[in-house]
Amino acid sequence: MAPIVQDKEGDVLVDYAFGPIISDGGVEFRLWAPLVKAVSVNIEGCDSRQMERSGDGWHQCLAAGVKPGSRYKFGLPDGLMVPDPASRHQPQDVQGASEVVDLKCFEWTANNWSGRPWEESVIYELHVGSFTPEGTFRAAIEKLAHLAEIGVTAIEIMPVSDFPGRYNWGYDGVLPYAPDSSYGRPEDFMALVDAAHRHCISVFLDVVYNHFGPDGNYLPNYAPLFTEHHKTPWGNGINYDGEGSKAVREFVIQNAIYWIKEFRLDGLRLDAVHAIKDDSEEHLLHELARRAREAAGGRHVHLIVENEDNDSALLTRDEKGRPTCFTAQWNDDVHHVLHIAATGETYGYYQDYADDDGKIGRALAEGFVFQGEHMPYRGESRGKPSAGLPPTAFISFIQNHDQIGNRALGDRMITFRPLEPIKAVTAVYLLSPQIPMLFMGEEWGAREPFPYFCDFDDELNEKVRQGRRKELSRLPGFDAEDALDPTARSTFEMAKLGWSQRDSADAVEMLAFYKSLLTMRHQRIVPLLQRMGAGNASFRHEGHRTAVDWTLAAGSTLHIVANLADQPATNPAPPAGEQIFLLGSVKENMLAPWSVYSSISPARE
Template identity: 65%
Template sequence: MNTSSFGPEITEDGVLFRLWAPLQNKVRLSLEPGGIHDMQPGDEGWHLFKAEAAGPGSRYKFVLSNGLAVPDPGSRFQPEDVHGPSEVIDPSFSWQSAGWRGRRWEETILYELHIGTFTEGGTFLSAIEKLDHLKNLGITAIQIMPVAEFPGRWNWGYDGVLPYAPDASYGRPEDLKRLVDAAHEREISVFLDVVYNHFGPDGNYMPLYAPLFTEKHASPWGAGVNYDDAGAAWVRELVIQNALYWITEFRMDGLRLDAVHAIKDDGREHLLHELAGRVQTAAAGRHVHLVVENEDNNSALLERDHQCRPTSFTAQWNDDIHHVLHVAGTGETFGYYRDYADDVSKIGRALAEGFVFQGEHMAYRGETRGTSSTGLPPTAFISFIQNHDQIGNRAQGDRVLASVPSEALKALAAVYLLSPQIPMLFMGEEWRAEQPFPYFCDFNAELNDIVRKGRRTELSRLPGFDAGTMLDPAAESTFHSAKLKWPTDQNDAWLTFYRFLINLRREHIVPLLTNAGSGAGVYEVAESSVSIAWRFEYSTLRLCANLSNRSCICRVPEGDIFFQLGENEAGMLSPWGVVWTLE
């Protein structure tokens, strides 16, 4: 029996309830049914009570000294949302894919999805119905946007407040396990997006009874999460045990850690490194991968050992590759896009080396950004031309790339899907979905108004912004506008094209990546074209790309051409021409 873990523990003679509440002298347990019981104080601020009459399905709250009843921060399920009672959940599950050990990282083709808008039903179970589509497309891993219990009926997921409880609007915890199991039966890995840099603004009661936050650090969301101040040990355990919970109990194949640059920790061992080490220990021989989002482009998190294996984190979302390809395809140069415009060498650097900014001054930030990434393999980076942020943080949440000319979009897709970096699609991209993906939330009236004003201020900086046409983030219509409209024709031209590219990747690119120590890239530019070579142990992969509207000089390398768009004559490559060779 572990008395210092978060959440209830089912035992042979009842349920052990526990709450870490060092700021409370007395805590009571309110059971439905079962009445109210005094909890016994334990070591280090823990309060405990064994309820013999409780079991799976029992609902409960903790009552603080002032009479306020709060949910369990380790709750496994919140059937009545964030302010309601927690429910005891039986963790056992009959796995049909018990022998699944995961997939090697180099085989990964990610597909990011949001449970609430991926299907009309918007549930874990309805998502299962689309897994065969993903398998036929060639997807080997899905990445689910955060599911931790959030306030209201709809949310992107980054406003979660109860990190162990899958949101009830998506289904029950066992439904999420069914989704993971069904994916594994189709040899599809499952990654979960988790948020450890902040807690949402509504429904987080923990600061009332424990030192969850610290003024020592600030974050974009207020006081920083306390990972290194007084009482930090159990705050660290709250999130580390959460990561282990998803990997072990739900058999996730990996986690994507949101905005790790906002996780501040001046302690002896940074939370990120401790978490990574304990996750890898718990993985017990399975292929489990940890991915970061890191605005600072800190390559230290992606370090490899002498055999080029990750020492902490497997890969990072490469925003730089998105930005250079987005600018090339759309011509947009506002905001941070300006720092990626009018310089084709940045396309080469993003593809060959990973980061565009490796310590150089970035005008948009007004400071230097990034560290050197030239020594990292391409598999340390995840490339994409769409994701939830880059679509949703636009005034209309529009998928701007869906409206660019077909020849341009085909070229961009061919570049990133056949690159030795790990590709990631955003749901619906494969059939050129036009549905927007705006930010949406469902807070109380006061918070909804604050969000509206904040979004209006933030988006007003964008060219052409019209406050009168801004989508209301709290409106139900905004949420429903993001739901995918699935094609009825599985032979759709864009689906066929994406399947073709993914099949080429499986045949020509994945075999090159099995040697983790290979893949160093170099690039050259000529006019508006870029040539890149990645040298592997026995082969060299080359790309010549003209991501512009005019023909230009491009020295197409020798070797076997396995993919070509456009014409290449007399050393000139036609607009939006792409040539991939292997020698």
């Protein structure tokens, strides 16, 4: 049965249950449509049935004898036929009929799985459609053993909510409860989660609650989904605080709970939360985080945000060091400083991170580089103080879908830079106490690009092409006219990982490099991340050398000393302590170009 939240509005007790409710007697169809007086449910192979309307705008109908597998649409008074906004499966895409699915019939096997502590996380971001040649949930299962072998403990899946067309990054979803049918059925997604848990791998899902895609969203036809009170980059904001907002909030919050409870996900990554506008007494983000954690019971569930505003208030900890709201944030600042070090690129938004190597140390030690300071390229101040947070409140990376896809050709760093700088920045981010995140194929040096791609109708496709050219004209130093056509099938196909390249000599060498780093991380660093305090790091930059020290559990200290430059550093020798990693060579007082030295000093008596 679907989750039901009861709320008393005036003298009316409202049941907020989204999607069909299956029982022995049939299926109860429900639709919140306060803007229309009448709704019918049209079940394939059956007569149209008028739904009963209640005073709170809910329309419902019990269809006796209807079973899972039945397909249906809702009919509006103007003759428009729409899918269920809480559909569990859309076998014929977002414009087609919804299918009744009984998720309770799935037979789970990893029933003893309760998740992993956050500090054990090594995240691997992937896009289901391009992760394998087949581009399906089932095909992804075959790659889990590879991930477990190299030391990955969590996969983060780009959005799967049903989107229009044959291929998409996932951020244009319009039916948030339905995994896109191009990837398989809902049961196939469950099978992927179940298999990941058998490999001791957590599963996080990227979800989008700041906007709906441009095609296939019919909610505004019958419900107050948007509000003119708030504006976002996509137009009017979602109505989280105006008239009728209670049901809109429930629709989104229950969606988060749905993924955690029904699909047994271990966490969510919320896209661009800075664009979620809400003036309610309890912001949607806080309510969602609170209720999602409550729904998880005793399982480990981790909630991640992408937040361009770098609002450290979302990442606060209680007196025991536990997250009070969100677990961690994607740390773009670490990416930017390491990318500049490895490539020398200082175009576009990289300008604000250039010409100051000390920012590398600050990003590693304190999380955010900008903690309220003015950013010239951005044209305004950004961020709040973050030095008081533990490093595990930040997720670091040198690749992700955005930072590759923001380039005109979607090209990866390895295609235009030597291995030495790439290995150096890799060692830095994998051995720091921040939570590392790999992007699919990175571990063997995959050279396939990951450009932006989508598939709409002709009119929307042309708008996307124009918008993409305009967007790229402001981004890191590329001629937008050279950009790939994001709507072409060939653009999507070039993003698919070439798994056959994993066996090449260069790939085997890179895999061994990543595996050795992650083995050291799990064996030597992760145990020291448990019960560590906050505000416990310092950094310094001398010449070409950056040094960061973190005080971890039991008073031990992790040191990283890195020369992220083409020239040798003539600084004092790296600190004493038990060496856990050395990339390059250390001779007397000289740190070689592109060298990284990491060691651990025990607590002082």
